[in-house]
Amino acid sequence: MHTPTESPDATGAGTHDLRHHGDAEVRGRGRDLTDLAVNVRAGTPPAWLQERIAGSLGTLGAYPDDREAREAVAARHELPPERVLLTAGAAEAFVLIARALPARRPYVVHPQFTEPEAALRAAGHEVGRVLLRAADDFRLDPADVPDEADLVVVGNPTNPTSVLHPAAVLERLARPGRTLVVDEAFMDAVPGEREALCGRTDIPGLVVLRSLTKTWGLAGLRIGYVAADPETIRALEEAQPLWPVSSPALAAAEACVEPRALAEAAGAADRIVVDRAHLVAGLREFSEVRVVEPAEGPFVLIRLDGAAEIRERLRMLGFAARRGDTFPGLGDGWLRLAVRDRTTTNRFLQALDLALQALTVVGR
Structure with a gap:
């Protein structure tokens, strides 16, 4: 069955708050919550990375020079430096794309990270939506994207569904005259980065976004990058404004693409597979919960009746979960859960059991 497309009202987002993000679930809540709402890897940044960043503070009197960091990031993907642009996180890249690249009919594949659509709307674009369906496990058929789309945005692996689209499927979205934006912010959490397109130079119109904030715990530092053809870069x-990436962020970028950092990231990705399997197995024990599978990112998406009330009860029990109703294509029956270690997951599963029991009692 064909995936529906949608053109939301011109004033913004219809019923979805595109500017709501997971950090809002834990900010200013007046209690110490175990954070399952934000997809930043717990326990980061590691001490060695903090030291590298701290070591850059002596250069703050000079304007940032991104040449060495840019070369290092490009070399990590076997690209020439002119195919890479460093940005203040992937979020800045979405704004730059919305403002700088020509697009008459941009489409965003949903449900996914909402900032690309928000940036396109803020730049004055009318944005179409391709809404993937829960009945299809949120899988994408390239035929679902209208021929008129001259800019297409898709996440891989996708936030919040944790779906990893095959590279061959995404390649079929590319065509002359179309910009294909693939958000690979969580790709380094996938073992072997299978299905990655970053580094590919044979796909017309391809623009790939990467983030260093998720795996390395640098959300407060803001560092990411774009890989594309030199003209697009x-x-x-x-x-971009002048000096958009700070010297500490440039130091972090260099450090995070060094061989030892790549090895550490690969080890973390392997651990995520094990920890995610433990979480999914625990969730399967609840008849009330449906898990979107197979999950391939550092988070899982679940569906359950009374999700909004369950989320509030989980908060009372000390856990923050990400609401799903702000994502186009989802509703108030969805929650996203970040993958954590087994001990944290076991505590969460116990809290979820209590929350579900309380909801059952109230419903009687």
Whole structure:
């Protein structure tokens, strides 16, 4: 069955709060919550990375020079530096794309991270939506994207569904005259980065976004990058303000693409597989919970009746979960859960059991 497309109202987002993000679930709550709402790896940044960042503070009197960091990031993907642009996190890249790249009919594949659509709307674009369906496990058929789309945004692995689309499927979205934006912010959490397109130079119109904030716990530092053809990189760079990436963030970028860092990230990705399997197995024990599978990212998406009330009860029990109703294509019956270690997961599963029991008692 064909996936529906949607053009939300011109004022913004219809019923969805596109500017709501997981950090809102834990900010200013007046209690110490175990954070399952934000997809930053727990226990990061590691001490060695903190030391590298701290070591850069002596250079703060000089304007940032991104050449060495840019070369290091490019080399990590076997690309020339002119195919890479460093940004203040992937979020800045979405703004640059919205402002600098021509698009008459941009489409965003949902449910996914909402910032790309928000940035496109803020730049004055009318945005179409391709809504993937729970009945299809949120899988994408390239035929679902209208031919008129001259800019397409898709996440891989996708936040919040944790779906990893095959590279061959995404390649079929590319065509002359179309910009294909693939958000790979969580790809380094996938063992072997299978299905990755970053580093590919044979796909027309391909723009790949990466983030270093998730695996390395650098959300407060803001560092990411774009890989694309040199002409696109120049257009994006011209739309950037001067010195958009700070010296500490540049130091972090260099450090995070060194061989030992890549090895550490690969080990973390392997651990996520084990920890995620433990979480999913525990969730399967609840008849009230449906898990979107197979999950391939550092988070899982679940569906259950009374999700909004369950989320509040979980908060009372000390756990923050990400609400799903702000994602186009989802409703108030969905929650996203970050993958954590087994001990944290066991505590969460006990809390979920209590929350579900309390909801059952109230419903009687």
